[in-house]
Amino acid sequence: MNGSSSSDNLSNGMGNLTISDRTCTGVLCSHPLSRDIRIESLSLTFHGHDLLLDTELELNYGRRYGLLGLNGCGKSTLLTSLGLRELPIPEQMDIFHLTREIEASDMSSLEAVMNCDEERLKLEEEAERLAGQDAGGGEALDRIYERLDAMDASTAEKRAAEILNGLGFNKQMQAKKTRDFSGGWRMRIALARALFMNPTVLLLDEPTNHLDLEACVWLEETLKKFERILVVVSHSQDFLNGVCTNIIHMQSRKLKMYTGNFDQYVQTRSELEENQMKQYKWEQDQIANMKEYIARFGHGSAKLARQAQSKEKTLAKMERGGLTEKVSRDKVLVFRFVDVGKLPPPVLQFVEVTFGYTPDTLIYKSIDFGVDLDSRVALVGPNGAGKSTLLKLMTGELVPLDGMVKRHNHLKIAQYHQHLAEKLDLEMSALLYMIREYPGNEEEKMRSAIGRFGLTGKAQVMPMKNLSDGQKSRVIFAWLAFRQPQMLLLDEPTNHLDIETIDSLAEALNEWDGGMVLVSHDFRLINQVAKEIWVCENQTITRWEGDIMGFKEHLRSKSGLYD
Template sequence: MPSDLAKKKAAKKKEAAKARQRPKKSEEVNGDGEQPEIEENGADSNGVGSLTKELDEFELRKTEARAVTGVLASHPNSTDVHISSLSLTFHGQELLADTSLELNSGRRYGLIGLNGTGNRLARTSVCLKAKSKQLIMLRFFRPLGKSMLLSAIGHREIPIPEHIDIYHLTREMAPSDKTALQCVMEVDEQRIMLEKEAERLAHEDSECEKLMELYERLEELDADKAEMRASRILHGLGFSTIMQQKKLKDFSGGWRMRVALARALFIKPFMLLLDEPTNHLDLDACVWLEEELKSFKRILVLISHSQDFLNGVCTNIIHLHQRKLKYYTGNYDQYVKTRAELEENQMKRFNWEQDQIAHMKNYIARFGHGSAKLARQAQSKEKTLQKMVASGLTERVVNDKPLIYYCTDSYSGLNKSCFLQTLSFYFPPCGKIPPPVIMVQNVSFKYSDNTPHIYKNLEFGIDLDTRVALVGPNGAGKSTLLKLLMGELLPTDGMIRKHSHVKIGRYHQHLTEQLELDLSPLEYMMKCFPEIKEKEEMRKIIGRYGLTGKQQVSPIRNLSDGQKCRVCFAWLAWQNPHMLFLDEPTNHLDIETIDALAEAINEFDGGMMLVSHDFRLIQQVAQEIWVCENQTITKWKSGILGYKEHLKSKIEKQ
C-alpha cells in the first residue's frame, strides 16, 4: 500500500500535469459585439480560435432564450424586407412589442437608441467544456435592443426570405496560420451559394434583374479579380502590403476585427449588419470605410456611436424608442431636425388637448347640476370629452436622454430625497500652474535599435490652455506620444521637462482592465479616495457619470463595458489632474454620453490632448489639430473637417 506521502506526491504530479495542459487566458467577441470575460483558463494554445465551438454553443443557448415573432408582409421573392407584428423578448424581458421592420434594397440604415434600451438584464454566466476538458466560465453581458435586433436578424429568427443572404459581423477572426489576405479571399462557400441561387433563378423569367445582380456579384468574386479587391480593402483598413502577408495569429484582436470587417466588405452580401464598425479604426480608416459604405447598393444596417459616421453613410435612421421602431428619412442630422419638429408639434397638440380637457372638466364640475340650460351644455361637453378619450389622446413626448439619480440631503438634513437630472460629466477645477507646463526639447524615439524612429527632433510646449487633437495614420505614434509625455516611455534622445506640480490624467482603452472587478464602483472609489469619508458624498460623485442605484453597489465585473468606462472617468476626474490625455475615450459610449463628455471637457480649466476616431468630438473640443506622420508633428492649419476632406482626396487619388 502506498504511504500518505507517496499519495500526496502522486496527487501533486497529477495536478502539475493538468496545469501544464491548461491554456492561457483569452478573449472572444460574442454574437452581439460585446466582450465575454474568461474567468478560468479554458482554451488551448491556439488562443481565441479554440473557443469558437464553445462560443457558438453559447450563442445557440442565447438564441434559445430569445423569443421572436413576426409576419413577412413583403412578397417572398422581393428584395425588400417588410415584417409586421414584430415582437422580441429575451428571458421574458420585452425589447420590441408589436412593431414593424422595414428594410428596403438600396437603403443604408442607422439603428439608434440609448445604450441599455429595454432595461439592462442581469448578466449571463455559462460553463462550457473546452478541448482540454477543463471547465471554463464565460460571462457575457446580455445585449439589449439594438444589438439584440441585429443578432435576431443575423440568425434568421425573423422571417427573412432565404434568397437574401445575410452577413452579421459579430466577432474578430480567430488566430490561425493563414495570412490576412488569405482570410479575406476565403469565399468558396459564398460563391457556391450564389451559383446555386443563380441556377434556380435562371428558370424563372420574372427574375431577370435579380439574376443579373447575382452574375455581377459572382464576377466580383472571380479568382482573377479577387486578390486585387481583397488587397484594396485591406489597404483601406490600414494593412500595408507586408501586413497583408502576415499570419493572423500574429495580430492583436483589434487588427483581427479589421480582417473580419474586410471579409464582410469583400463578400458584399445582400444584407450587411455592422455593430460599431469604427471602434477599432483610426481616422484614416474611418474615412475610407465611410466612403466604401456610401456605395453599398443593397441593404445595410449599422449601429454606431459616431454621429459624423452616421451622417456620412446613412440614407435612413431607425430609432428604437419605447419598444417600437420609428423610421426617418435622411442622415442623423436630418433625423434630429425632423424629430424635433415632430415632437414640438406633438407637444403643442398635447398641451391643447390637456387645456381643453381641463376646461371641460371645470365646466362640468361647476354647471353639471345648475339650471336646465347649463346642465345640457355640461352634458354636451361631457360627451365631447368621452369622444376625445375614446378616439385616443396625444401622448406627452418622452425624453429619452440618459437620466441619473442624485441623492441629496433635504434642507432639514434629516430626510433623504432623490431627483432626476440628465447625465452630466464633470472635471473638478485644477488650479493654476505657470507656463511652461510641459516642454519637449529635441526629442527622438524608437522602440529598439532594430526598428525605425517613431519621432525625430520634436520641439513643442503645452500649457493649461492647450486643447489639441492628435491625428494621423495608425502606427504613426499618437498613443506613443502620450506615453512619452506621461513618462511611461523614455525618449531615445532629447529631454521632456515637466512642471514639478503638474498632475496628468490619462484615459486609454485598457484602463478598465486595471479596475478591481470584485469591488463595487462605490467600494473602489472609496478605496482610491480615502479622504472622502461619507458614502453619500461618493454616491453623488459617481452618480454624475451615469452610475446609479444598484450599479453603484454591484461588483464591477457585473457592469457593461460602457458602465466600466464611466467608473474610469469618475476615477480619472477625481485625481484632479491639470492635464487630460484622452486616448479613444468614446468606445462603448453612446452619442448622448459623448456629448456630455464634450461639455465637461469644454468646461474643464486645464489642458487636454485627445486621440479619437470621432470627428464630431474632435470638432467640439479641439482648438488645434496636430498631424503625427513621417516621424514628426505638423500643425494642421484648418479644422478637423478640413482634415477629413484632405483624407477623402487622398483616398480618391489612391
C-alpha cells in the same frame, strides 16, 4: 466564420427563439421572395427585460440604415437577433453580422479575406473537378463559369487587396499571418471580410471603433456606395451623415423610422416633437376646460346640465380615440470635471525627444513642443504613427531614447484608454470599486463622484459585469476625475459611448479649466473640443493649419474615392 448567417426560419412567417436569455418574436409581412424585410409585431426581451414591444421594422433593399438609441436600449441585441435569424427573414437573403475579430491563424490577412467566400471556393473546386473529367464538364461546367462570372471571381484577389489597403494594410501587412496582428487589426481584417462578401444584409456594430481617421474616411466613402441592405450602429454623427439614407431610432421600446441622414433625422424629429407637444398642450387645455365646465354646471339648470353632458360625451370620445402622448425626452447626462486652477507654464515640455521601441525603428526623431493647461490638442495621423506612444511619453510610461520630457513638479496627469476597462473588478459594484480605489472617503462622497458621470441609483450598486460597455466607460471617467488631474490625455474616449453621452463629455471638457490632449476617430468630438490639430507622421509632429473638417477633406481626396 465571423458573423452569422444561419437560416433557422420558422414556419408561417413567425419567429420565436430564445438564445442566451434573449427572446425575439415577429411576423414577416413582406413576401418570402422579396428583397425587402418587413416585420410586424416585433418584440425583443433580454434577461426578462423588454427592449422592444409590438413594434415594426422595415428594411428595404438599396437603403442604408443608422440604428440610434441611448446606451443600454438594446441596439446590439437587436443586431444579434437579426444576425442569428431569430427574426423571420426570407431564406434566400444572406446575412453577415460582424461580431468579432478574425481568428488568429497561419493564414495571411489577404487569404483570410478571400477564404471567407464559401460559395466561390466551392464553385472553383467543382469547376476544377468537372474540367478534369473526360467529358470536359459540359453544361454543368458552363453554368458554374456563368455563376463565377456573375460573382466577379476573377477579380477576387484584386478586390480583397483593395479593401485591405483602404483599411490600412500595405502589401507587407497583407502577406503577414493573422496571428501576428493585435486584436484591433484582426477586427479590421474581419471588417474587410464583411465588405468583400458583399452580403444582401450587412450588420455593423461600431465599425469605426478600431480605425484611424484615414480608414474611417475610406470606410464612409465605401459604405455610401453599398447597394444592398446595411444596418449600422455608430456613435459618430459625421459617419452617419455620410453613409445613411435612413435612421431607425430605438426609444421607449419602439422603433421609429426616419428618412434621410443623421442631420435630417435631428431636424425631422425636432419638428415632429414640436407639433406633438403643441397638439398635446391643446388637448390638455381642452380637457381641463371641459372638466371645469362639467364640475361647475353638471348639476345646474337643465340647459347647462345638458351642455355639461354633451362635453362629457366629447371628452369620452377624445379619450376613446386616443390622446396625444407627451413627448418623452431622452434623459441627457451631464458630466462634470472638477476645476483644478492654474499651474504656470511650461507644464509639459518635450526637448529634442527621439523615441523608438528599438533604436533601428524610430517613431519620433528630435521633436520639440510644449503643452500647457490651456492647451486643447487633437493628435491625428495613421495607425502606427505613434499617437498613443506620444501619450505614454507624456505620462512617463515610456522614456525617450534621447532628449527629455520635462513635467511641472505639481502636474497631475490622468490618461483614459480602452484597456482601463480591464482594471475593473466586474464582480464588484461601481460604488465598492471606488471605495476600494480611494480608501478613507465617505460612501456619500463616492456616490456623488460616480453620479457626476451619469451612473445613479441601482447602476451604482449592481455588479459591474451587468453594466453596458458605455456604463463601464463612465465608471472609468469617474475614477479618473476623482484624482483631480490638471491634464487629461484621452485615447479613444468615445468607444462604447452613445451620441448624447459624447456631447455631454464634450460639454464637460469645454467647461473644465485643465489641459487636454485627445486621440479620437470621431471627427465631431474633435471639432467640438480641440483648438489645435497636430499631425503625427514620418517621425515628426506638424501643426495642421485648418480645422478638423478641412483635414477630413484632405484625407478624402487622398483616398481616391471621391464621387
